[in-house]
Each structure stands twice: as C-alpha cells, then as structure tokens.
Amino acid sequence: MTPTVPPTVPPAVAAARTLIEPVLRRAVARLDPITARVARYHLGWADPAGRPLPAGGKALRPALAVLSARAAGGNVERCLPAAAAVELVHAFSLLHDDIMDGDRMRRHRPAAWTVFGRSETILAGDALLTLAGEILLEPEPSGLVEAARSLSLATRSLIAGQGLDLEFERRDDVSLDECLRMSTQKTGSLLACACSIGALAVGAPAPLVSGLAGFGAETGLAFQLADDLLGVWGSPEATGKPVLSDLRARKKTLPVVAALTSRTPAGDRLARLLARSEPLSEADLRDAARLIDEAGGRAWAETEAKHRLDVAERHLSDAEMPAEVRAEFLDIALFITSRDH
Template sequence: MGIDTLNRGENHREEHAVGLGGAAPRDDDQAAELLARARGAVDPALKAAVDTMPESMARIAAYHFGWREADGSPASADPGKAIRPALVLAAAQACAAAGTAGVQTAADTVGLQTAAVPAAAAVELVHNFTLLHDDVIDRDETRRHRPTAWRVFGATEAILAGDALHSLALRTLAEDGHAAAGPAMRRLADCVVELCGGQQADCAFEQRSAVSLAECLAMAEAKTGALLGSACAIGALYGGADEKAADAMDAFGRQIGLAFQLIDDLIGIWGDPAVTGKPAGADLLVRKKSLPVVAALGSGTPAGAELAEIYALDRPLTPAEVRRAADAVERAGGRAWAQGASCERMAAAIEHLALAVPEPAATDDLLALAELVTRRNR
C-alpha cells in the first residue's frame, strides 16, 4: 500500500460507515458487553497471578492495572479496554461453534470461555508487560488519566514489574492443563520476540531523518499486530482449531492490529485530550514518525515539505508549531490516507476470518470487536 491511495480515504470511510460487507454497523452495546465480560473473566486470574509477585512489585502492578493507588489503598481506576482477552474468548467460541456446525448451548459457551480464561489472562499479562516498558521507553507521563508507573515508582522498578508480568504470562499457560496450552505458549513466546523487534525498530526510527511507509507498516505489524494476531490464534487453538485455521486467525488479528495502529496514530495527532488523557498533538510534540506523518512526509507535496521543516527544528515545538504540523499532515493527505488504509486493513481481515471460520454466524462477536477498533476515540 503506497501513498497513491491518499485520495481514496473518503470513499473507504463512506463504505465502512454502513458496516463491514455492506451490513449495518453492529450495536456498540454488543462490543461493550464483550469487553465487560472479558474484563470480568480475566481480572480474577490477573489478580491471582499478581498476588504471587514479591510485594514490592505486586504494588506496582496493582497500581498499573488500576486496582490500587500508589500508597497501596484500593482504587477503581480505568484498567484498560480488554480488547485482547476479549479476542481470545471470542475466537475460541467462534472456532468451537464452527467446528460443531454452529450448534452450541449457553452452557457450552460459558464452559468454553471459562476454559480459555487462562489463555486470555496470559495475553493480557503480556500486553501490560509491554505497556510498562513502552511508557519508560517513550517517557510517557500519563496512562489512563493517571501518572504512569515509572513516574510514580521509578523506571527500574517499572521495568522489573513488567518483566515479572511477562514471566507470569508464560507460567499461566505452563500450569494450564488444556491441550492447547503448549502450542499457545510457543505462539506467545514468538510474539514477544516479534514485539521487541517492532519496539526496537520504532526507537531506531527516531534517530533517522527518513523512514519509508513500508518500514513503518512492518514496524506497526510487529509492535501492534503481532499480539492481536496471537490473541486470535491462541483463542482459536483453545476452540479446537487446527494450526492452519489458527494461522488464518493470526492473520485476521494482525490486520485488525494494523487498523488499530492507524486509528491510534490518528488519535495521537487529533485526539481530544479530555478523552485520551494526553496533550493535544502528543505524537507531534515528540516528533513521532507515526503512519500519518510518514505518509505525509513522503507525499511530495508542499505541505509534506512544511512538515519536514517543522520536524527538523532543533528545539521543543511550541503549541502553535504543533498545530501547524497537524494541519500540514492533513493537507499532505496523511490523515485521509490513514483513515482509508484502516478500512482496507479491515477488509483484508474479513477475508482471513472467512478462511478460519467458514460459518458466518459464528463470527459475529469477532466482527463486533473488529469494528470497535476502528471506531474508538482513545
């Protein structure tokens, strides 16, 4: 996908406005219910895992998850959206339903999702391990409207707590007696290696004056798509799918992940600070080479050249320069390209999902979660 798709964004947004495959958009309440159900299912497993950590690290993890204040007193802060564990549970249910011609009782569904909870918890533990590390690497001051763990407890402490969460994720699968636990652990371990490669590339881009769109997309797939792909593949395995179907589910999740990253990058420039908890134009302020920015820089337009000049300034950007940079990205076509590319990735995701789960009725929850990704605002 290249910059030649810049002018196609509006058409893709209009197509997506009526839902995937031309159907009406699913009710947001469906996705919200799936996320709430996933959060309710995995939180006890997450808390049980965190309770096995040394007290000093458990305190950091509990603060990061929103369960505790910095002083250890109870809290009810935002724990995150639980998209990844929701995908594990939905993929398990979809593949099991497809394998039984779509016939499942309510008891079957509850039992299947209960069996997949350790896998969903493991994926969420890995996700939060990466968040703790990312906040240190990026020097982010806030997450979910609270100071980040490293700002409260120190960078070393936050890194070590993240390392422990990673180990807890693998132990959660190692101790699970499910037949799919072994293959799931291998996939999750491979995913972490890929995630680290994506993070390293992201950091390396900051030191380079020029980054190609292809490089940026590859980095985004590794850093964001890999874990969403793993979540879907692991859920598929727990739902009885074979490796071929699990691979197709992995591809589905990766495409969703790229759509997710494209939207995340748009939010990083145009998101509402009251909703995101971050300053306006946060990504531009630190001169991040996000996907809309790289598309704009490579557009060959006067606006792209203006953006390059702003990014080349050897001093902190003023609020006015941040606003100019956002305007330049838009005028260069970066915003429209990212919106259109997000819809293209969703279309590709649907093709992979059809290969993994040929029974359309079984995919409804997965599609509701996929649509939520591209309609989110934080």
C-alpha cells in the same frame, strides 16, 4: 465493513473481563510486594497508595482469546490461562513503552513510571512478562505448548517493532513500508496472537487458527492507524494524553511518515519543521498537524484503516465458525478501531 461504532463496550468484552480478572488477580498476587503494587496500579485495580478501585481495564485482548476458543467450539475454561497471559504481555509492553516514549499519562491518569519511578516500573513489566509464561504452562499442557510458542513469537515481534520505533526517532529517511512493518510487529503481532491463541489452546484446526491470526493482524494495523491519528488530532478526553502528544515527541507514526514521503510541498515543509533541533512550540505543533493533513497523511491513514478492516473481515468470512462468534469479533474490531472511547 460499515464503520458504525458499537455505542458501548461489546458484551463479549464485558463477559471476558468477568472470566479473566480472577485469573489475573491470582497471578499478580504471586508477585513480590514491590512489583505487585506497580502492576495493580497499572492494571487499574488500585490507586497510587494501593487502595482498591472498582474496575480495571477493558480486557479486549482476553475477550478476543476467549472468542477464538468459542470459534473452535472448545471449552472456554481451558483457554483462560492463555487469555490472561496475552493480557499480561500487553500490560508489560505498555509499562515499558511509556518509559521509552516519555509518556506521562496512561488511561487518563499518571503513567506508572511517573508514580513509582522508572526502575520499579521496568521491574514490574519484567515480572508481568515472566508471569505470562508461568501461568500459561501450568495447566495440563496439551494445546498450551503451541499457545505458549505463539505468544513467545508474538512478544519477540512486539519487541522488535518497539526497537524499530525507537530507531525511527533517530532517522530522517523512514519509508512508509518500513513504518507499516514496524506497526505490524509492534501492534499487529500481539493482536494476531490474541485472536488465535484460544483456538490453539483448545486444539483448533490450522486453517481456523490461521484465519483468526490474519483477522487479528489486520485489525491490529487498523487499530494502530486509528491510534496514530489520535496522536495528532485526538483530544485528551479521548486519548488520556496531552493534545498533539505524538508530534511533541516527533514520533514517526504512520500519518506523519505518509506526509513526509508524499513528495508534496507540505510534506517538504513538514520535514524541515520536524528537523529543527530546538523544541517545537505549540504554534509549531499546530502547524505540523496542518501540514500532515495538507500533505495527505491524514486522508491516507483514514483510508488505509478502512482497507485493513475490510481485509480483516474477509479473513473472518473465509473461516468456519458460528455466526454469532463472527459477529462478536467484528463488534470488537469496530470498537477498538473507532478510538473515540
């Protein structure tokens, strides 16, 4: 796959946002006032005071769900509850993730928990997760039962991955295989679901569903690798978070673990630096970033991300679908793994 980044949001994403946002807004309108105000803020529909804002998020996962229905030649309208449900699960995961990681910024503005408090934000995440199952099973159930099962399994895998992420913060012996497995669960599972749930909803054949899920899982891992690189070397303008944010939290991200397990002098020095009990200074953080690079962690992550995108493309090549749908899947994969937006 040629690493050329589409200059703007892919058309399929913009089209999906138009289709999905009314479904999401109707769903969130069912919530109680306390959780609804947190949800509307988190989804980018309102400011902290509840005043409407002109636009929400990118709706990348719903776009993938809609594309998967189109890949199967199905009625897109039939997959909209499934596409919206995936986005609600994603929103739930981010609300809780920011609290667990102590991240104070999300999408270039204060994270919801810093505005509304931890307790209300946890409740809002719980409400969105419950709402996902509710809207998915309301329409005529043919095809949507399997879609609901797929989303449930993906959510459970996501939660297991987040649990491993938290555990790794307390361990000094995390292997690269363990870190890859955690990232596959935490990020790849939901993206695999997004890329196949629309096809499930319209009754697609099993080989197509499997191929789309494989594409999503590999793209999800490439996305996580790109995100981890930004967590060390990204600018606040690109990430919406403070510079060196992952290192400041001493997170065992993929480039960090690749460096720590490199058996190099730089990797050993990095291990000693991250093992200090006192908070790391800005100079320490810059030194840690340099050591990760010197130990090969950055190069490994960049190479691995390209490899995962190549594998993702092979999954699409092996699946039968219209050529224009395949091209739109690839555009979105490049867009979400470029990570300069």
